[in-house]
Amino acid sequence: TYIGKGKIEEIKEFVVENEVKLAIFDDELSPVQLRNLEKKFDIKVLDRSGLILDIFAKHAQSSEAKTQVELAQMQYLMPRLTRMWTHLSKQFGGIGTRGPGETQIEVDRRIIRTRIEKLKDKLKVIETQSSQKRKTRSKVATFALVGYTNAGKSTLMKAITNADVYIENKLFATLDTTTRRFELPNGQDAILSDTVGFIRKLPSHLVASFRSTLAEARESDFIVHVVDISHKYFVEHIKTVEKTLKKLNITDK
Numbered sequence: 001t002y003i004g005k006g007k008i009e010e011i012k013e014f015v016v017e018n019e020v021k022l023a024i025f026d027d028e029l030s031p032v033q034l035r036n037l038e039k040k041f042d043i044k045v046l047d048r049s050g051l052i053l054d055i056f057a058k059h060a061q062s063s064e065a066k067t068q069v070e071l072a073q074m075q076y077l078m079p080r081l082t083r084m085w086t087h088l089s090k091q092f093g094g095i096g097t098r099g100p101g102e103t104q105i106e107v108d109r110r111i112i113r114t115r116i117e118k119l120k121d122k123l124k125v126i127e128t129q130s131s132q133k134r135k136t137r138s139k140v141a142t143f144a145l146v147g148y149t150n151a152g153k154s155t156l157m158k159a160i161t162n163a164d165v166y167i168e169n170k171l172f173a174t175l176d177t178t179t180r181r182f183e184l185p186n187g188q189d190a191i192l193s194d195t196v197g198f199i200r201k202l203p204s205h206l207v208a209s210f211r212s213t214l215a216e217a218r219e220s221d222f223i224v225h226v227v228d229i230s231h232k233y234f235v236e237h238i239k240t241v242e243k244t245l246k247k248l249n250i251t252d253k
Helices: 004-018 031-041 048-059 065-084 099-138 153-161 204-209 212-219 234-247
Strands: 022-025 045-046 141-146 178-183 189-194 221-228
Touching: 004 031, 004 189, 022 048, 022 153, 022 189, 031 045, 031 065, 045 048, 045 065, 045 234, 048 065, 065 099, 099 212, 141 153, 153 178, 221 234
Parallel strands: 022 045, 141 189, 141 221
Antiparallel strands: 178 189
């Protein structure tokens, strides 16, 4: 159950007293932990990854972002399917008897696997197109803005390039890479890209799904790490970004 019996009782009391409808855990929960906690609290339980995915889904605008979010959602859903089919679980035990829910899970798994393959193929096509676009502008110096989510990357981009980018004081307001030309002080042309923000304890399948978006950072000439030093945890944010860059093999810029 991820937490002890005493804590479960304490939360359960709070849930009942305050008519709570949803409990969110600031960590990754296993499918079994999610199922057990929902039984104990009798309300919907969401873990950190589930919440991040919900926010991503809400902010996805382009076909690329939507595809990436759906892929991450499918990969998140796959091991959690049994939890959704508990209402059809085995009515009776014994060797060789299968509950009606079980065959449905197998069908769903196959559907999800097929969908995952389709989404991966779609992303490969998008990645090829993006990399061809990048090649055409390879003579120009490229800069990629990276940083913790909500650090102010889009605001900085707008200030430098006058780009019409979506700016809002919230997590993951930017999911699509925006690329704009601007002029360096010496009159030389350059390109600036805004990327999706990083966050601590980001599930690895999410990083994998956003590979094509993060390719802008990987293939740029310079990385501009944006830090909001007014945030009390800015030192932690810097470490998170550096760790994520390492995960993406961006260590030589």
